[in-house]
Amino acid sequence: MKVGKRRKVNKQTRNRYIWAYIFILPQFIVFFGLSLYPIIMSYVYSFYDWTGIGPLNKFVGFSNYISVFKEEKFWNAFKNTFIYTAGFTMVSVSAALVLALILNNPKLKGIGIYRTIYFLPVVTTTAIIGIIMKNIFGNQGLINEALKIIGVIDQAVPWLINPVTAMIVLIIVGSWKEIGIIMIYWLTGLQMIPRELYEAAHIDGAGYWQTLRHITLPLLAPIGATIILLTTVSSMHVFDLVKTLTGGGPYYSTETLELYIYRFAFASDGISQVGYASTVGVILGLTVFIISLGLGWVVMRVNKSRADAGVQG
Amino acid sequence: MKKNLSLIVSLILLSALLLVGCQKEDGKTGETDKDIVTLDLWNNIAAGRTYFPILIEEFEKNNSGIKIKLNNVNVESSEAEYQAAISDNNLPDMFTTDAYTINEFVELGLVHELNDLFPEKVREEYTDGVFDVGNTMVGDDVYLFPIYKGGTYMMFYNKEVYEELGIETVPKTWEEVMTVGKEIYEKSGGASHGLLFGGQSGWLVNGVVQLMATEASPEAGYDYANGEYNFATVGHVETMEFFKNLLDNNALSPLSLENDSTVARELFTSGKAAFLLDGNWTGQLLHESEFENWGVVPLPTKDANGKQYGEFRLGSNDGMYVSKETKNWNEVKIFMEFLRENIYGEILKDGEPLIAKDSAAIKVELPFEEVNDIADIFLNMSIRVPNPIVLNPHTQEVRTEFLKNAPDESIGSVTMGYLTGQVKDLKGTLQKYTDDYNAEFTKAIDGNEHVTKEDYKFPNWVPYQSYTEENYKELNR
Numbered sequence: 042m043k044v045g046k047r048r049k050v051n052k053q054t055r056n057r058y059i060w061a062y063i064f065i066l067p068q069f070i071v072f073f074g075l076s077l078y079p080i081i082m083s084y085v086y087s088f089y090d091w092t093g094i095g096p097l098n099k100f101v102g103f104s105n106y107i108s109v110f111k112e113e114k115f116w117n118a119f120k121n122t123f124i125y126t127a128g129f130t131m132v133s134v135s136a137a138l139v140l141a142l143i144l145n146n147p148k149l150k151g152i153g154i155y156r157t158i159y160f161l162p163v164v165t166t167t168a169i170i171g172i173i174m175k176n177i178f179g180n181q182g183l184i185n186e187a188l189k190i191i192g193v194i195d196q197a198v199p200w201l202i203n204p205v206t207a208m209i210v211l212i213i214v215g216s217w218k219e220i221g222i223i224m225i226y227w228l229t230g231l232q233m234i235p236r237e238l239y240e241a242a243h244i245d246g247a248g249y250w251q252t253l254r255h256i257t258l259p260l261l262a263p264i265g266a267t268i269i270l271l272t273t274v275s276s277m278h279v280f281d282l283v284k285t286l287t288g289g290g291p292y293y294s295t296e297t298l299e300l301y302i303y304r305f306a307f308a309s310d311g312i313s314q315v316g317y318a319s320t321v322g323v324i325l326g327l328t329v330f331i332i333s334l335g336l337g338w339v340v341m342r343v344n345k346s347r348a349d350a351g352v353q354g
Numbered sequence: 355m356k357k358n359l360s361l362i363v364s365l366i367l368l369s370a371l372l373l374v375g376c377q378k379e380d381g382k383t384g385e386t387d388k389d390i391v392t393l394d395l396w397n398n399i400a401a402g403r404t405y406f407p408i409l410i411e412e413f414e415k416n417n418s419g420i421k422i423k424l425n426n427v428n429v430e431s432s433e434a435e436y437q438a439a440i441s442d443n444n445l446p447d448m449f450t451t452d453a454y455t456i457n458e459f460v461e462l463g464l465v466h467e468l469n470d471l472f473p474e475k476v477r478e479e480y481t482d483g484v485f486d487v488g489n490t491m492v493g494d495d496v497y498l499f500p501i502y503k504g505g506t507y508m509m510f511y512n513k514e515v516y517e518e519l520g521i522e523t524v525p526k527t528w529e530e531v532m533t534v535g536k537e538i539y540e541k542s543g544g545a546s547h548g549l550l551f552g553g554q555s556g557w558l559v560n561g562v563v564q565l566m567a568t569e570a571s572p573e574a575g576y577d578y579a580n581g582e583y584n585f586a587t588v589g590h591v592e593t594m595e596f597f598k599n600l601l602d603n604n605a606l607s608p609l610s611l612e613n614d615s616t617v618a619r620e621l622f623t624s625g626k627a628a629f630l631l632d633g634n635w636t637g638q639l640l641h642e643s644e645f646e647n648w649g650v651v652p653l654p655t656k657d658a659n660g661k662q663y664g665e666f667r668l669g670s671n672d673g674m675y676v677s678k679e680t681k682n683w684n685e686v687k688i689f690m691e692f693l694r695e696n697i698y699g700e701i702l703k704d705g706e707p708l709i710a711k712d713s714a715a716i717k718v719e720l721p722f723e724e725v726n727d728i729a730d731i732f733l734n735m736s737i738r739v740p741n742p743i744v745l746n747p748h749t750q751e752v753r754t755e756f757l758k759n760a761p762d763e764s765i766g767s768v769t770m771g772y773l774t775g776q777v778k779d780l781k782g783t784l785q786k787y788t789d790d791y792n793a794e795f796t797k798a799i800d801g802n803e804h805v806t807k808e809d810y811k812f813p814n815w816v817p818y819q820s821y822t823e824e825n826y827k828e829l830n831r
Binding site for chain 1: 434437440754757759770771
């Protein structure tokens with residue numbers, strides 16, 4: 042054994058390495074400058090009493106963290122974020138699956154048109170959707186007027202003024218906005234299932250519901266777990282829809298963590314507290330990280346159990 | 355490989371050369387304009403979008419060597435823009451903003467003093483109180499170029515709704531607002547309501563409720579005699595209950611609960627309500643939107659002879675700052691001198707009466723007659739109140755400190771919570787808010803060795819009367 046002897050790298054391999062690093066460099070700069078640096082700095086700010094301007098000179102240790110955990114409205118925003126995330130994930134993932142199953146039928150005419158229609162909200166600006174939906178669900182909005190015309194209600198339903206209905210509207214609108222992209226994920230999963238399995242089941246006399254239950258859904262489980270992971274994590278960052286549709290109201294009942302952070306970082310009616318807002322940002326980041334780890338573990342388990350089942354089968 | 359590398363390097367060098375060439379070309383173009391100095395002006399005053407372009411055009415006509423680059427900043431996002439500009443040490447030469455207070459700007463050394471522009475003789479042309487410490491001055495220096503003299507809230511009424519429904523009484527008292535509001539709802543078959551305001555604009559609800567609360571409780575908000583905050587006054591509770599009664603009796607439009615002041619103004623002009631609660635600038639905005647059939651009266655009072663008052667105070671957004679880092683101070687001064695002589699007339703012509711200068715001396719044709727009504731309401735409503743900073747500048751440090759840690763609540767949010775049924779125990783909520791607020795206030799005072807609780811007490815303050823220089827002297831501090 043020749044300890045300490047360096048492996049000889051020929052000229053061609055060295056040049057390849059150099060070129061590889063040259064190509065990686067822009068991505069590295071962008072990642073460090075636009076992702077890693079802000080994350081690191083938000084951790085730094087969270088230990089300072091800082092308004093967002095002037096020097097960082099008032100180190101307060103864990104004081105911001107203690108204040109955050111004592112703050113009633115932080116926990117309210119935390120709770121709201123989880124309610125929204127749970128509602129959004131359940132509604133959007135299940136509705137998108139139903140749509141994907143319908144649109145995966147090759148016999149259905151105009152599939153391309155339907156897919157485009159369902160995908161349109163995804164590419165529409167969220168803030169615009171929020172403003173339009175605010176008018177639709179408003180006291181004298183389209184929904185109330187339509188319900189009055191067909192005789193379902195006499196008095197307008199305060200959709201955005203009642204805390205329960207306001208959250209429901211938020212979840213429904215948020216789900217409707219994202220359903221197109223989740224449907225694409227499901228369609229990808231559906232198209233990965235070999236057609237031979239369906240043909241064999243058909244020969245064995247299985248109907249639609251039986252193939253759905255025993256072939257489609259079990260084989261979709263791995264991608265389903267990934268979809269739930271992605272949907273959960275992205276929905277925890279909801280901001281623009283809440284800002285434009287409910288403004289976090291009535292009386293903070295739909296205020297999510299992102300909106301709470303915004304309110305403190307860019308206060309329009311008080312002194313900005315960027316240090317405090319960064320603390321909440323760090324807590325939100327860590328929460329999302331822990332949830333991602335948990336769901337990631339579930340994805341891994343599902344994939345492993347499917348692989349084991351495949352080997353045994 | 356070597357050939358490829360050489361080719362790529364040559365291409366990069368060639369591109370770089372071309373880019374440098376382009377830059378030189380630009381430089382040559384710039385050289386022909388080398389005598390022109392460009393000043394950046396960031397504006398976030400709504401009406402400034404109208405009068406600044408007129409003023410700039412006139413200024414540039416007579417000052418060919420100076421160009422003013424106007425950037426109208428979005429009010430909603432200006433906080434973030436200013437944070438970024440300050441962090442990059444890149445503030446514009448001149449700017450208007452409400453993102454930070456005058457004391458914060460001065461404390462951080464971000465703004466230029468404007469003493470040369472406002473010598474004692476010039477200051478005499480302005481409304482009393484404009485050059486008070488904390489308004490445009492910090493210590494002995496002027497830092498804010500005064501454009502307005504603050505603002506207040508009032509009630510606008512839609513004459514079209516009145517004519518259409520055959521109603522004649524313009525309400526002055528709470529009782530009349532209720533009676534007329536019910537009448538409007540009934541006569542219009544629910545298509546119109548009496549009162550409307552932009553409840554989603556927290557600052558508006560805060561300001562209106564605070565002003566109305568001072569009728570029953572002059573100590574509402576801040577008790578100048580005892581030096582404590584008080585948000586649990588009879589005035590606050592009664593005002594909030596008044597709005598709730600209006601809502602329950604269809605005299606207040608439920609649209610107030612889900613819209614901000616901008617949307618509420620549009621709903622008002624479209625006849626969804628007969629009365630609109632909003633700020634003094636609304637007159638100019640209504641005129642600009644070509645809606646002319648309106649009038650304006652003070653906020654309604656509980657008693658026919660009831661009095662309300664608001665603090666005469668200028669905020670950052672009532673004037674203009676100059677960046678301390680400006681490289682063109684001489685040119686900025688020339689533009690500022692031009693503004694000092696011309697801006698106030700242009701604002702009056704635009705329909706905003708609350709200019710910082712004494713408006714009697716400026717002869718211009720007013721665009722609509724209600725301009726004078728708005729000015730009168732402001733004069734009757736706004737008074738100079740005791741300001742602890744006048745006697746002890748260190749009190750500003752306490753203010754900054756405790757406002758950062760003050761409860762995450764406001765009179766406006768409690769009012770909206772009460773109206774939407776979220777706040778059940780109104781008195782209890784207001785008392786808790788007051789107690790928490792005072793606890794942080796006391797903590798901030800205790801943490802500052804230069805300030806005591808006595809600095810905040812003004813026992814000789816008489817409610818509803820302006821606090822004068824003599825009153826400060828009487829305290830013998």
